[in-house]
Amino acid sequence: MAATRKIYDESGYELLRNSMVEHQIVARGISDPAVVRAMLEVPRHRFVPPELVDSAYDDTPLPIGDGQTISQPYIVALMTELLEPKPDDVVLEVGTGSGYQAAVLSRIVKKVYTIERIPELARRAKELFDELGYDNIEVFVGDGWEGLPDFAPYDGIIVTAAAPEAPQPLLEQLKVGAHLVIPVGTFYQRLWRFTRTPEGFVKEPSIAVRFVPLVKDEI
Numbered sequence: 001m002a003a004t005r006k007i008y009d010e011s012g013y014e015l016l017r018n019s020m021v022e023h024q025i026v027a028r029g030i031s032d033p034a035v036v037r038a039m040l041e042v043p044r045h046r047f048v049p050p051e052l053v054d055s056a057y058d059d060t061p062l063p064i065g066d067g068q069t070i071s072q073p074y075i076v077a078l079m080t081e082l083l084e085p086k087p088d089d090v091v092l093e094v095g096t097g098s099g100y101q102a103a104v105l106s107r108i109v110k111k112v113y114t115i116e117r118i119p120e121l122a123r124r125a126k127e128l129f130d131e132l133g134y135d136n137i138e139v140f141v142g143d144g145w146e147g148l149p150d151f152a153p154y155d156g157i158i159v160t161a162a163a164p165e166a167p168q169p170l171l172e173q174l175k176v177g178a179h180l181v182i183p184v185g186t187f188y189q190r191l192w193r194f195t196r197t198p199e200g201f202v203k204e205p206s207i208a209v210r211f212v213p214l215v216k217d218e219i
């Protein structure tokens with residue numbers, strides 16, 4: 001089959017992005033105006049490999065190299081909405097990947113810390129944040145199972161890789177009232193939202209999902 005790579009100009013990508021938000025995000029019930037605004041703003045086509053730019057606004061996850069993926073736009077919007085982000089929040093993301101989820105969060109909150117175990121992905125994401133002028137994101141290379149205790153507690157934590165259960169260190173790095181949004185499960189996974197209360201944690205289910213695993217490095 002002939003290659004069908006299309007090259008749009010920036011206004012072409014903007015049209016695709018507007019259509020993505022209308023049909024994939026708003027039509028499916030995402031209603032937080034800050035989330036909708038961020039999804040309209042962040043140039044998703046900059047976060048996918050060059051050979052996939054024509055698919056950047058499709059209703060699907062895409063490969064980003066190293067066996068990893070950038071999540072489907074709707075899933076990014078849903079996880080962001082579940083987090084209930086506010087302008088003064090300091091949030092943590094585990095699993096930087098392409099950097100797209102961190103970029104979306106960074107348009108809503110004050111500060112985003114994001115941690116990635118693959119140095120090459122972390123490096124590329126950081127470069128892109130610099131290029132786009134997203135200067136409220138800090139990228140760390142490390143093991144997200146432990147969270148990022150140096151800047152804890154957080155107003156919210158998003159994990160973009162699936163774990164068999166919510167890692168205890170992440171729960172402990174939440175402020176009271178803050179949410180942890182995480183896909184839980186091995187083959188069959190579901191998105192869960194944990195909320196820290198003065199007494200412990202409240203756990204709410206969301207939709208079934210499919211994420212790459214949160215890797216546990218053997219020491």
Ligand code: SAH
Pocket residue numbers: 068069070071094095096097098099100101102115116117118121142143144145160161212213214215216217
């Ligand atoms: N949020 C990303 C999608 C990430 S895919 C985006 O918007 O593009 C999941 C990412 O989690 C991968 O990049 C993977 O390398 C990373 N990851 C997996 N296990 C990890 C761990 N233990 N610590 C940190 N990152 C991890």
